[in-house]
Amino acid sequence: MTTILLKNAVIVTMNAERSIVCGDLLIENDRIKDIGQLDVTADKVVNAGGQLVIPGLIQTHIHLCQTLFRGQADDLELLDWLKLRIWPLEGAHDTESLYWSALLGIGELFKGGTTAIIDMETVHHTEAAFQAIVDSGIRALSGKCMMDYGQEVPATLMENTADSLQQSVDLLEKWHGQGNGRLQYAFAPRFVVSCTEDLLRQVEKLSKQYHVKVHTHASENKGEIALVQAERKMRNIVYFDHLGLADGNLILAHCIWLDDEEVSILQRQGVKVVHCPSCNLKLGSGIARIPEMLERGIHVSIGADGAPCNNNLDGFTEMRTASLIQKPIYGPTAMPAWQTFALATVGGARAMGLEKEIGSLEIGKKADLAMVDLRKLHCSPQAGSDVYAQLVYQARASDVTLTMVDGQVVYEQGCLATIDEAVVLRQANTALERVRRRAGIV
Known part of the structure; x- marks a missing residue:
């Protein structure tokens, strides 16, 4: 003892x-x-x-796989940010580069008081990130990114539907519960734009079979919403509800551009919303209607998103920004500090499904x-x-x-204490040079 x-x-x-x-x-x-x-x-x-x-602060939308790409994709809107920089870079990852990217992010999170995250990895080499999670000691809900559709998805990330599903299940069965239970698996289809309906329907079934969460993006950008509307004939949240995915196990990052019907679905179905204020500002995506969601009892938590769209993983910055950006819209009493701090602690725990274990300091809790x-x-x-x-x-x-x-x-x-900072800094710089060359970015 x-x-x-x-x-x-x-x-x-x-x-x-x-x-x-x-x-x-x-x-x-x-x-x-x-x-x-x-x-x-x-x-x-x-x-x-x-x-x-x-x-410990709980950040409920992070991409550890992207920490290596900090400063590589600035001043772009979402779809260009993805297509021109992030997707090519993610597709050029190797096992070692992903490991050091994850450790680089985790080290920053630890130094800023973040103890738990909901993380989305990239399509390949996910075990390297999982190993970094286990080695470092962070608590994480994480999963392999799933992408089996989209004309502009690079070949380095495009998957066969069956392979994507099988690889996800294999990772779940091997890694779920590792690290004294600190690592838990979540299915992670990237977003509707890069996923077939078949994949999403299978994810819905598998998440219920294995009793795990589903973590994805939704309604971050007007261009994204237009694509979904054109291809699926529904808006994002309506589409998720149509597929049976909209429930208490669904974690949706962003949710900026919602109509009233979508807000009602989130409320009725108990869907978890993750607010990423700094990312939403930097990519010019917009400001989510968080005070209205909270007023309606929708569950909201906070995350920094990935380092290339932020460009840091500082939970204190996210809390401050989350509070301040609402005040010019809703008035100075909107998003008071006590409420925002709750979103970053007990709110994050609830999003992870761990409210009985973390999020508050009480006898018997972790x-x-x-x-x-x-x-x-x-x-x-x-x-x-x-x-x-x-x-x-x-x-x-x-x-x-x-x-x-x-x-x-x-x-x-x-x-x-669990990460050699000097080694991570050295290895991350070397890995980025290698990944940039492989991606054709000079």
Whole structure:
């Protein structure tokens, strides 16, 4: 048995009462053992000295496979971004380049207090990313990208429908539950534009057979919606509902351009929506109607998306942006800090189907957490400040001093514990050069 004691902390529990406790937090193995004023010994003692201890941030739409391509596809709209840069680069990945891309992203996530993600990989070499997830210690819902349709999909990514399905099932059966349960599988058809109806119907059946989630994109861009309307004769959400996919196991990234019928389907069917504010701004895609969705009880969480459309994986930036962009539209009281922080913690846990395990700091839950030092110029003075406002509007990823997943310290005081940062930086640069050459990008 291993025990860790975090002492003298301000513990932002995110429990049902939203309790904030000034005291200590005891971890035993991978779970929270006790919270309060504790008089106990432990194998490792960390004196928080008044720092905040928060639930680990949960980002519910990430592409670890794309971290290598940060800065390679700037100032483009979605479909050009995909066709001209991202698809050729993804198709040029090899096993090693994907492994280092995933570790590069995970290291950044850890240093910013993110402990769990919903991730979509590329079409090939998915096991390399899964190995990086298991090796690093992050918690992830992840799956192989599925693409079996589309005139402009490069040959390096185009799949045969049967092969795509079989490879996905093989990955699920081998990797689901690996890493002490930290890695869980999700079917990941890219979006309607690059998937046949046959593939999507089979995904619906397989997800129910194996009791796993489906993670895809929807209604991010007006051009994408026009393509779906022309080919499938329905809008995205209506089409998913028609296929039987629209239910509580469906996780949809973006959902910017929805009509009232689609919003009603999301509400009625319990579909999970992921808001990616920085990506949506950078690609010029638009601003999702998040306050309206929340008012109607639609489940929303937050993610950075991939590094090439952001260009970082900073959960604090996403929270701040998510709050600020709604205020010119809905007024200054829209998306208050407490609500946005909930989307990034308990909301993310619910999207993953893990609300009984993570998302809040409570006795018996998994020890997934981060420690944040607000004793900085940009967070001062603090007297009378609301803790949620500090976290959402003032805090930065660089304020994180410790990150823990499953009771394991993965980052502490500037140093990654499970990832060799120097090696990753060196290997990532070498891998990018190789992938660019293979993709014909010079």
